[in-house]
Amino acid sequence: MHTVWFIQKAFSMKWANIACLAPLVTASPLTRSNADSSPNYDGYQVYSVTPTTAQEARDLEKQFSMYHTHPIRDSLSIAIPPEDTASFNSLGLKPRLVNKDLGAYIRSTEKRASYNRLHKRGDLPDLSWFDTYHDYADHLTYWDDLVQAFPENSEKFEIGKSYENRSIYAFHLFGDEKSDYSKSEKPVILWHATVHAREWISTMVIEYLAYQLIKGYKSGDGNVTTFLNYYDFYLVPFHNPDGFLYTQTNDRLWRKNRQPRPTTNSSCIGTDGNRNWKFEWDAEPPEGGSTPNPCGQTYRGLAPGDTPENQALDSLSAKLSATGPGIRSFIDFHSYGQLVLTPYGFSCDPLPESLPRMLEVAGGTAGAIEAASQRNSTYEFGPGCQILYFSTGNSRDHHYAVHNANHSWTMELSPQDEAGGGFILPPEEIWPVVKEQWAGQLWLLNDVWED
Structure with missing residues (x-):
């Protein structure tokens, strides 16, 4: 779940540029996006790209199918690990930098306080x-x-x-x-x-x-x-x-449950609970609604x-x-x-x-x-x-x-x-x-x- 942070309801970029992303995707050691790990996201840079057509968006999402994706509204946000930022910026996508260090941002926002139970028993908590x-x-x-x-x-x-x-x-x-x-x-x-x-x-x-x-x-x-x-x-x-x-213990951006799938011959873990309901579980909409790939975020x-x-x-x-x-x-x-x-x-x-x-x-x-x-x-x-x-x-x-x-x-x-x-x-x-x-x-x- 590590190179792409958010893929939002994207109308993505030129297919020529999308095709150029393939070497970057396959070269990254983080393509094992759902294997057990404890990433800290230090140095990841989050970019926002505004695409133009739905077809181009689907093509881009396909290229990043093994990464952490999240379609929403009309932009495309991508979190690039430090070793890939130069390659990403050379693609000519005209991205907008929205976060220069994802790991540092996570640490600054996930502070958790101990629960103060000083209220009288039977009263509502503070x-x-x-x-x-x-x-x-x-x-x-x-x-x-x-x-x-x-x-x-x-x-x-x-x-x-x-x-x-x-x-x-x-x-x-x-x-x-x-x-x-x-x-x-x-x-x-x-x-x-x-x-x-x-x-x-x-x-x-x-x-x-x-x-x-x-x-x-x-x-x-x-x-x-x-x-x-x-x-x-x-x-x-x-x-x-x-x-x-x-x-709270390993990966702040984990999405799925923690159920292994040993029969799939995959080391990837977890099922998306909001793609696992019985009604139209395996429907085939034109843009795809889930994935049978156990490494995918919408497995x-x-x-x-x-x-x-x-x-x-x-x-x-x-x-x-x-x-x-x-x-x-x-x-x-x-x-x-x-x-x-x-x-x-x-x-x-x-x-x-x-x-x-x-x-x-x-x-x-x-x-x-x-x-x-x-x-x-x-x-x-x-x-x-x-x-x-x-x-x-x-x-x-x-x-x-x-x-x-x-x-x-x-x-x-x-x-x-x-x-x-x-x-x-x-x-x-x-x-x-x-x-x-x-x-x-x-x-x-x-x-x-x-x-």
Whole structure:
């Protein structure tokens, strides 16, 4: 995952120049992009290139298929290791330098604070939690403290184990009437985060949403009390605990889970949890939606749903959707790009029959986020196949088509582009992001009431 940091929804450069990249790609010792390693990215320079056509973008992405890629919006960002910068700059691509030392930048932004548990047992933790990022063990303790602060209206339960045998927990928040998760008679709100290990801001957002629900109900806030009485909230903060921990110990830019694939005769590790869902797992869109190559960043696995993490959440979702009103809103929080992605990702033909209503809600939510933003955030919304790229076996398509979620989204959080830090969002940006996302959910929960 080491030479290319971000490949964004690119309309790339001249094919003659793209062809010239092949020697650079094959010569780099970092083409073993997903083998076990502990890169520090020292001296990597991040460049942004603005391509011109979709075909040229696909050609460029193919050339870098063994590298760390991330399509988003209308630019192409590439992190070049120091030994390759001269060759890269000789290609005549007219790149813009956006980060002169990726390793130094990572170290300056990933500072993590120890969790201060000085609050009285049963009280909510201090909001200073959102001042910075935290170790995985502290996150687990934090969630336990949230449950202890809301003992009569919350429950924690295990839904399965990760590949490395870590518990995957779900948290149920409710109001005046508790219902069993397999027999819910209320509309379900299902929030899901930390699928891609490096996307730390998604973890902080789901924690802030939980905090605000608990705080609002305990303090008698009218809106929040109504929401918790009417909906059943289910939150899965760590879909990929193994990968998340690996980003804190080995590789800050790790994306996938940590599941080896010995039958593929490959030393590469990990499956992309957001390409492993059963629905349209192996669809073949014109631009490709995942890869069967176990070394690829979007490796889909050997079979649909063959990751233990996806099996755990799929089982929960099946139970939540089988009784009562089912899943009213499913959101899979990711970063980055500032996008609200609706189904479908695997194809634009057909699009969901209920798309007009989904777009209405998505647009209203985006507007509420923008109105609350301290940073003039703008969010684009629409089907993933139209406004981002094709993606097969993704969670929003699966939850819409298989679990009948009325509204099923991927929420790509801040920043908008690599200039804002990309996957490495600075800690000082946590507060603005979590606050604007809470504003968006307040609007959504009001709007989908009767859907």
